[in-house]
Amino acid sequence: MTLTFYKYQGTGNDFVIIDNREQILSKNNTKLFAKLCDRKFGIGADGLMLLELPENQEDDFTMVYFNADGNESSMCGNGGRCLVAFAAFLGVVKHKATFTAIDGKHHAEIKNDLVYLQMQNVSEIEKHDSYLFLDTGSPHHVAMVEGLSDFDVFTKGRKIRNGAPYFESGSNVNFVEKKNGNHFAVRTYERGVEDETLSCGTGVTAVALSMHATQLTDKQEVIIHTLGGELKVTFKQTANGYEDIYLIGPAKQVFKGEIVC
Structure with a gap:
């Protein structure tokens, strides 16, 4: 089988994306997804996404995301932004989108070549x-x-990811250094990729909220510097936690190709 795919990246977090509205691929084909994400034997990516038909009348499409290891994953923020850009490229949406991912419904908007992705509310930190x-x-x-640029993210991140209290289920691990004001630098070890990535959207969101919750910034707009570029997170603090959270940044198509599966 010859498979048409697209490659997208959001601040260096890269993804294989497939238009699966006609169900050309089974979501159970995890070995294939891992192979496609392999940087030596496949296309190479931090994850793979399927754009599928919406499951209800409110949505424009459905997002299905797989980690580089081939397993279906929890929400990917940069992936969500890239999929919105891909949906606009296909003509599925114009400037605004509503879609459902594994963690629920999301709204997004494309403005000035940036994708604004609404994340889920966070009630507990x-x-x-x-x-x-x-x-x-x-x-x-x-x-x-301290000293984030020289920090051993892989070794220390892997230890935390597999250790107590996370163990087998694991956690993504973010190491943060304050730059100034509402600007922070972050490097992330991602589970499922099992390595440091150039950027992590849900991680950047977690860092922005954490910096506000610990009063390291009083701004409700936080600029995060990743190895792959700059992202912005805006939010509102309420009595119930954090709401109206937006992850904002670029999402670019890198290339289109075909691969024999």
């Missing part, structure tokens, strides 16, 4: 002595460090 934990569609461990 766990504060521990040396880190915070919260779920922004995916679980995230957030820790402040």
Whole structure:
């Protein structure tokens, strides 16, 4: 079988995207998804997404996301932004989109070549002595460090990801350093990829909320610098936690291709 695919990236977080509205691929084909994401034997990507038909009249499409290991994953923020850009490329949407992912319904808008993706509300942030934990569609461990540019993200991130209290289910791990004001730098070890990625959308969202919750910034607009580029997170603090959360950044098509499966 010859499969048509598209490659997208959002601040260096890269994805294989397939238009699966005609169900050309089974969602159970996890070995194929892992192969397509393999950087040596496949296309190469941090994850793979299927754009599928909406399951209700309110949505424009459905997002199905798989990690690089081939397993269906929790929400991917940068992936969601890239899929919105892909839907606009296909003509499925114009400037606004509503879709359902594994964590529920999302709204998005494309403005000035940036994708504004509304994330799920966050009602709880766990504060521990040396880190915070919260779920922004995916679980995230957030820790402040010094000397981030030289930090051993792979070794220390992998240890935390597989250790207590996360164990087999695991957590994404974010290491953060304040730059100034409402600007922070972050590097992320992603479960499922099992390596550091250039950017993580749900991780960036988790970091922005954590920095506000710990009063390291009083701004409700936070700029996050990742290895792959800059993202912005805006939000509103309410009595119930954080709402109206938007992950904002670019999403670019890299190329279109065909691969023999």
